[in-house]
Amino acid sequence: MESVAKQKLLALNGDEAVAYAAKQSDVDVAAAYPVTPQTIIVERFSEYVANGEVDTEFVCVESEHSAMTACITASATGARTFTATAAPGLALMHEMLYVASGCRAPVVMTVVNRALSAPINIHCDHSDSMSERDSGWIQIYAENSQEAYDSMIQAFRIAENPEILLPVMVCLDGFTLSHALENVHVLSDDIAKKFVGTRQFPRVTAHEGKDASFRLDPENPISIGPIAFPNYYFEIKRQQEEAMKNAPKIIQQVHEEYAQISGRHYGNGLLDAYCLEDAEIAIICLGSTAGTVKTVVNELRAEGVKAGLLRIRSFRPLPVEGIVKALEKVRAVAVMDRSLSFGGHGGPVFHEVHHALYDTPVHPYIVNYIYGLGGRDTSPSHIRKIYEDLQGILQTQRVEDPVRYVRLRG
């Protein structure tokens, strides 16, 4: 843990922590557009550029659609690329998110989670990134600003790994993390830069069967983003799924390697369990809510209640086996969703956890809580109520209403 001592402790909000990580990651091209609440990321990064603290070409584009576009083509040209966005911006990028993963452009993007319009609302929920869960991007959700910083540094290594070569979204909760000041341990520039390394390019077959590196290089021209008809499209999409399947192993490796230099672990990098080994009742959630849940778990444990938490860090790819294993001994589970899948049965995290368990012998009572939409605060008392509900379910041995809403009027 030699390098742990070398870390500085800085007071940063989530946005600043992300910008700091981007500064240390030898980003070649950043293209971004100001959308609250991620705007601070772009502002801080612009300052780094203005002060010569980074060697980055910063493109201040005219829209989020162009931000993602410029990142894709810069990435294809050989640059390490970074951008940041939030709800409406992410929605505007939607088309290009699929293009990024389809072109196998390892773009790293911070999503500062926030509600989608209408009504317009700048505060936190997960509607934005959950709407993009099928876009072929890896999605990592951070619990706090420290993890947002750490995840950013790891993200470039994951995205650019030739076995993956997929874009990565690092998600952090709007305002709750993005605008809240926190003590954040940061690596020295040298160590961070060394960890991230320089981008490696896989070899591909180019014109006339020539061997070329996978980038736009006039010496070995390749065409990227062609039209593929029914005779080829399907295989290309299947390859993306194969890359996704390679991702859990690499995410864990990078996470472990990072832990060696930072001293910080987040479970196994995919799932982060808290007091779950002997838990009878558990909550599953993403993001900053986990911090609140841990507080309540501590209180309940002091009272002798066997409560636990499973935080999903990697939602894409979803560590299905890990979830099943983690819930083996749990008798009642509450899945918390900070977004709605209108007309579906509960929220997306609930769907996926439920589905993961179906073909297994692991069948705890399971209930869904939709919470915190549009930034509605969820305090320890609300979390405690959920655990009490789970205790009630164990008593009655039945789930009356599987989809519930936290702190909602009438």
Added chain:
Amino acid sequence: MFSEWKFTAKDIAEKADLFMSGHRACAGCAAATVMRLVLKAVRGPIIATSATGCMEVVSSIYPYTSWATPWIHTAFENVAANASGIEAALKILKKKGRIKQQRIDVIAFAGDGGTYDIGIQALSGAVERGHDFLYVLYDNEAYMNTGIQRSGGTPHGASTTTSPAGTVIPGKVQYKKPIADIMVAHDMPYVATASPHYWRDLITKARKGIEVDGPAFLHTFAPCPRGWRSDPSKSIEISRIAVETCIFPLWEAINGEYQLSAPSKVIALRPERKKPVREYLKMQGRFRHLFTPKFEKIIDEIQQLTDKRWQRLLKKCGIV
């Protein structure tokens, strides 16, 4: 500002094609000719990028490609953002010593739909930011790849699948957007119009657009036999008559200073050479309905509009 590049027809014929034969463009497609001519103007290595559209679709049907140069396509509305990303990457990678070439030029291609309509935001933004690239608009005056729907570049009176000539409405009611003038209003260093019949003029302008520091915009005229309902063997002839009728005059604006190019200057100096628009319209089935008693007055309107725009151009060029 520009090099003294001179070339003969032989030079051009012998210069390697970057847009290669075997693509799937229709017979008589002038856009494909435009692509080939523009790419004859390169001064060294380039990276090309295309908006979704005819020239993208015909050139990149997986696993084949017509591009003998690095090429990328991402979507319809964003080719100028494609170019922005490429140019930004080249700049920084060169600075960091991660690419060998001294200079790589960036050329973006888009049709009228991807330029006048859905692509104008990205184009305007890229030009405002001053990226060093050449944007080539191949204007076939409708969404030809999609099935001949009207665009902001479709001229008044043309029949398309979304502005069909009916018994009441005579084709497109609105007028063609003056896109090149809009680009000049961006205060960009180089804007020009070109027609493939005047191939030497077109190649020269493409080269200037490549050489100029900062963004350049080349508006090329690209007759489309399928969409224009014209004889595939007449595309180049139509691209000449469009200039001779002043439907599509040739000019360039260097740092905002307009000047007529030779083929149009001849007409300015000898107005008797200016042909009536009727000669242009009669070659194309998309205007067939105008040659009926009910809609014939629209030909007069088109003539008046053409004259008005021509006079306005002459004024900008300091002639009159």
